Amino acid sequence: MASSSRAGTSGVSRKIVWLAIAVVLAIALYTGGWFYAASWLKDRVTQELAASQQGLHSASCSNPDVRGFPFRIGVFCDAVGFDDRPTGLSATFGALRSAAQVYWPGHAVVEIDGPAQVRMTPDIVFDADWSLLHASVVAGTDGLDRASVAYDGLKGTLNAPSEGLTVAVSATHGEKHVRRSGEALDVAVSLHALTLGLKDKVLPPVDVALDMTIADAARWLSKEGVPGTVPRGTSTELRALSLDLGGGKTVTLSGPVSVDDEGYVSGALDLTVEGVDAWRDRISELFPETAKTARKMASAIKSLSGGQDRASVKLTLRQGTVYLAFFPIGEIPPL
Template sequence: MTDITFAPRRRPLWRLFIAPALLLIAAVAWTAFWLYAASQVDVKADAWRAHEAQSGRVYDCAKRSVAGYPFRLEVRCDGATVSLMSQTAGQAAAQTSVTAQLGEILVVAQVYDPKLLIAEFTAPATISDRGGQPLMAVNWSKARASVVGLPDVPQRASVVFDDPEVDRFNSSVQAPLARAKHIELHGRFAEASTADHPVIETVLRIERGSLQEVHPLLTEPFDAEVRITLSGLKDFSPKPWPERFREIQAAGGHAEIVQSRIQQGDLIAVAAGTLGLSAQGRLDGELQMTVTGLEKVIPALGIDKMLDEGVPQATLDRVAPGVRTQDVNNLLGALDRAIPGLGKVVKQNANVGVAAGINALGKEAVLEGKKARSFPLRFVDGTVFLGPLKVGQIPPLF
């Protein structure tokens, strides 16, 4: 029997190049897509800048570049400036503006998810007035933001700062104005929100925050968390904030303080309630507060110092409107003449008396296992009342 050997069948070589060719075509197509997306960055950025400019917020870059190939779009803005015009209440608002200058803003988007933007901001920033005079210097260790939903109306947004510091310029000297370990602000549309009646849910968290020149209670470090639901918005068409606040007031909108908590040492305060706007653009409403360590609040209001200094009328009006300074001084002097030292005793016990007065208006409560008092914090056309005491004045929003 004869053995027959067949030569192996040779496969066409071109089949070996199919996979590499397809990969090359895909790479060329993806590169073309990325280059097109990168070319649209300037178009979208300019459209967004024009939209914001109508609201009195002008953004600009000394130099803008796009990188991140192959899977990301990284837009770098060097020499960034933000000018805010007509964002405050008052007749001169249209003639005033402030400009913030910072070194760099980096915005990153994934090519496959362009509606999610993540931004990082490089410190420091300088805030100047219309004439270029520095007003404040702002610094931080890390700052970042994220927005979901662009270029349409954002559905969700967050801003986070680590170690923010704000200093004000007094001539050429910088003085501390605000400090914090960590600040974050989150906002999103509520589930019941509609296109013609949007409702916004926001959360603000502050760790180890402090403010100078605002109120004595805020100079010591505090932690805070506030949850707010804002209603009364009509749309998100471009407009300055005073105009938007005016629309909210006209629509009967309000800010519902769903939950808030502030802690400063042994002092803990929680509050909930609703705040609206008066026809003059000032806060109106009431929050129900529960406070532990109330005895620490009274000295911070300055009542003992007020009595020791002879009770200036301006100071007295701040904490006890309607009471005349002459009447208080005459009373303390008469007590000293009748029984030497009695006026001093009254001064020393003034804070105890005021605390007792607030306690009488409120009711006993327990907060986080500690004895507390519950009472209203009222806002009357911008004036803030803690029980019977006037403790602050908030400027109008439009």
């Protein structure tokens, strides 16, 4: 009996030893694989960044590193930059931190520090900073499938010296989401408590929301990127563009909009205004020089809606000319 007991105990011990060896080997193999993948990723990023400097769309990452062991993997940079030569757009940002689960490397989360500077030819410059900016991207073999960006505490200044324009911008929270929808591109944007400062005027905080689909634009998320001619030659279904001042004062636009190859805008939009008189008074207060026009517009909108303070009217855009019913009320210059 004693011999049998010792044999049983010995068998169990061997199984435990073999299990321990297997666990150690698995950990060693996983660790080696992770660090091999990290080395490969760092080399690949370095090569791609170097190659991009010779192309039309270049990117930079200072002091690139790969971190996240054991269950994540991601690229870290002390600073990042982007230069799109066809559009004359370039940008610089602070540190970047990214992470993807090892089992799903195509889905990554990213945090970017400020400050940032975005430049567009000939002399448009946007300087910005924020308390938090994070993004989520899902990529396939031919580029992004979808991406989201959210930020808090945005503050910035837009300068365009050639236009004599300086605009201060702030928002407590903002989000942008893009995704492929077949051959189209879905875009949703929201800004909470957006405030604009124009010279000696500070506009009241407004919540902004945009929801639209751009036809034949899914390829913009591929490696070919956004064409330098955008927005010309685009066709968009504007599901909703809304401005909300609070207290029931809202403006909403919806309908199809297109921009031809010469930059002229055409479309058929539904305009809904909640609180026509309140909007008239606010615009007149902020821009006294437009008070007369604001009164005429408010009167026309209310008359087309039976005198109600909640009005729904049709706006028609033809080659940049805006019509309310049959009456031209403004011009949109070529984009």
